[in-house]
Amino acid sequence: MNHILKHPFKDWGFDKDTRPLIIAGPCSAESEEQVMNTARQLKEQGITVFRSGIWKPRTRPNSFEGVGSVGLDWLQLVKKELGMQVATEVANVKHVYEALRKGVDIIWIGARTSANPFAMQEIADALRGVEIPVFIKNPVNPDTDLWIGAIERIQGAGIKHVGAIHRGFSSFNKTRFRNIPMWQIPIELRQRMPEIPMICDPSHIGGRRDLIQEISQKAYDLNFDGLIIETHCNPDKALSDAKQQVTPEKLNEILSKLVIRHRDIKDVDIQDTSLNELRQQIDNFDKELLDILEERMRISEQIGLYKKENNITILQPDRWTAILDKAQELGETRNLSTDFIVALFKAIHQESINKQTQIMNQ
Ligand code: PEP
Ligand code: MN
Numbered sequence: 116m117n118h119i120l121k122h123p124f125k126d127w128g129f130d131k132d133t134r135p136l137i138i139a140g141p142c143s144a145e146s147e148e149q150v151m152n153t154a155r156q157l158k159e160q161g162i163t164v165f166r167s168g169i170w171k172p173r174t175r176p177n178s179f180e181g182v183g184s185v186g187l188d189w190l191q192l193v194k195k196e197l198g199m200q201v202a203t204e205v206a207n208v209k210h211v212y213e214a215l216r217k218g219v220d221i222i223w224i225g226a227r228t229s230a231n232p233f234a235m236q237e238i239a240d241a242l243r244g245v246e247i248p249v250f251i252k253n254p255v256n257p258d259t260d261l262w263i264g265a266i267e268r269i270q271g272a273g274i275k276h277v278g279a280i281h282r283g284f285s286s287f288n289k290t291r292f293r294n295i296p297m298w299q300i301p302i303e304l305r306q307r308m309p310e311i312p313m314i315c316d317p318s319h320i321g322g323r324r325d326l327i328q329e330i331s332q333k334a335y336d337l338n339f340d341g342l343i344i345e346t347h348c349n350p351d352k353a354l355s356d357a358k359q360q361v362t363p364e365k366l367n368e369i370l371s372k373l374v375i376r377h378r379d380i381k382d383v384d385i386q387d388t389s390l391n392e393l394r395q396q397i398d399n400f401d402k403e404l405l406d407i408l409e410e411r412m413r414i415s416e417q418i419g420l421y422k423k424e425n426n427i428t429i430l431q432p433d434r435w436t437a438i439l440d441k442a443q444e445l446g447e448t449r450n451l452s453t454d455f456i457v458a459l460f461k462a463i464h465q466e467s468i469n470k471q472t473q474i475m476n477q
Contacts, residue, residue, distance in 0.1 A: 123340045123387065124310040127248050127276045128220075130200065136223075136314060136341030136373070138202055140166035141348075142356040144186035153348040154193045157201020160370075164221065164223060165190070165199045166343060170210055171355055179354040182193070187217035194218065195227055196280075203228035207234065211241040223250040223343075226282055226319075228296045229265040230254035237273040248276035250314070250343075255294075257284040259303045266311060279304060279313040280343060281334070283320035286346045293359070297331065298337060305338070314341035318359045324350070327361065328369050338378055411463070412470055419471030429471045 122134045129136065139157050144150050144167040156167050167190060171181035190201040202221035206209045206228045214222055227233050229251050242249065249269050254261045262279070269277050281301040283294025301313060315334035317327045331342055347353045350360035361369065380390070422429060439460055445457035 117298060118129070124276075124278075126229070134340060135335065136164065136312075136345040136407050137162055137370065138164045138166045138314070138341070139346040139363070140202075141168075141353065142318075142345045142360060143171050143354055144169045144182055144189055144272055147189045147192065148184075149348060150186070150189040151192060151196070153363065154199060155196055156348060157346060157366070158197050158199060160363050160367040162363075162366075164202060165193050166202045166345075168224075168355070169203050169214075170206060172204075172206060172225055173355070178211075184213055184217075186212060187219065190219060191217055194220070205238060206250055208237050208241040211238055215245060219247075221248045223268075223280060224265065226252045227256045230261060232261075232264060232268070235265045235268045237295065239268040242269065242274055243272045246275070249274050250278045250280050252280040252282045252305075252316070253284065253300065255285045255299050257295075257297050259300050262300070262304060263307060266308065271374055277311060278340075279308075279311050280303065281313060281339070282315050282316040282322075289390060292326070292397075294320050294334075296320050298333070301339075302337065312340040314343055315339045316343045318343075318345040318356070320423065322356075322359050324359055324361050324365070327359075328372060332373055333371060335373055335375055337451060408463070415467040416470050416474060419474035422471065423475050429475060438464070 122133070138472075141149065141153055148271045150167060156424050157165060167186065167463055169181050169190075170183060171179065173180055175256055177316040187203075190203065193199050193201050200220040202223060203214055203219050204225050205222045206225060211222070222234070224238065228238070251262070251269060254265065266277055266279065279301070283292060283296050283298070284300070286295050290297075301315075304311070305313060315331065317330035317334065318324075320330050321327055327344060331344070334342065344366055345356060345360045346363055346366045347357075347360040348362065350362060351357055355362050419429070439457065442456050442460045443453055446453065
């Protein structure tokens with residue numbers, strides 16, 4: 116464990132003063148026995164924060180929709196008998212009141228709810244004046260502003276301890292993930308709200324237990340502050356999300372294999388200057404890239420002038436296709452991925468079009 120790292124949950128009232136924070140427990144509470152059995156094993160593995168869904172938002176009706184309020188009594192038992200802190204999902208005002216009444220320590224707001232500003236505002240209003248940590252999952256669609264809006268509504272209700280959970284984004288395209296991680300979205304959230312601790316939910320991103328290790332490591336390498344991992348005493352028999360749940364023992368194995376790196380280069384006592392030298396080189400190349408782009412846009416403007424004088428449209432599809440094909444071909448020989456080359460050249464092309472449009476309109 117790396118003790119140099121700052122602990123982002125310092126004032127949150129959590130038992131453990133370590134980073135990363137680990138929250139574990141079943142997707143859903145199913146029975147008192149399943150809850151207690153899972154929690155007891157997790158406690159043996161050193162886990163102090165227990166999660167469990169009580170009300171389950173399911174994509175289609177007639178799936179298991181959670182046990183409802185009775186599950187809160189089981190969470191109370193986890194608190195009382197095992198001294199763990201307990202977390203559950205709330206999706207409406209009734210859930211908030213019941214969870215608070217039954218002494219739930221931490222609440223989270225699910226991906227379907229955070230996508231809905233009306234629901235978020237109602238939940239925020241119900242939380243006014245309450246002191247409880249609230250985690251907000253990203254909305255199902257990859258919209259950083261919508262996620263930030265949900266966080267702001269909860270902050271606006273005076274909640275001090277607000278965190279974010281990255282659980283991936285649903286997509287029509289089938290990928291190897293259940294919910295595509297699109298890491299650039301949580302990275303953007305971190306840039307725009309650096310004060311918000313962020314944990315990762317590799318269970319719902321992967322949808323498969325064999326992906327949890329790799330997604331968790333990626334999250335750590337991107338500076339996440341913790342993980343929430345679905346854990347069940349008998350995963351294959353789980354009533355929801357069976358494929359992605361792991362046993363407490365497996366969880367322990369996953370956690371012990373994770374490498375926690377230094378969060379900040381300043382934390383490492385750099386003995387030699389090799390990193391600084393490499394960074395200097397990067398800075399030089401970045402400047403060269405910008406100089407070249409400036410030159411390229413100047414030529415593009417000359418072409419714009421030519422098009423205007425000769426009454427030719429700005430967009431020449433055949434020419435654009437040829438440029439993109441050539442770039443991909445050259446990119447391949449330089450070990451640059453097609454995705455990268457396409458994104459880069461689309462951005463350059465768009466900027467060219469913008470410049471030529473300005474000239475046309477002059
Ligand atoms: C869950 O955590 O069990 C859950 C329903 O997650 P999400 O809101 O991310 O789908
Ligand atoms: Mn689940």
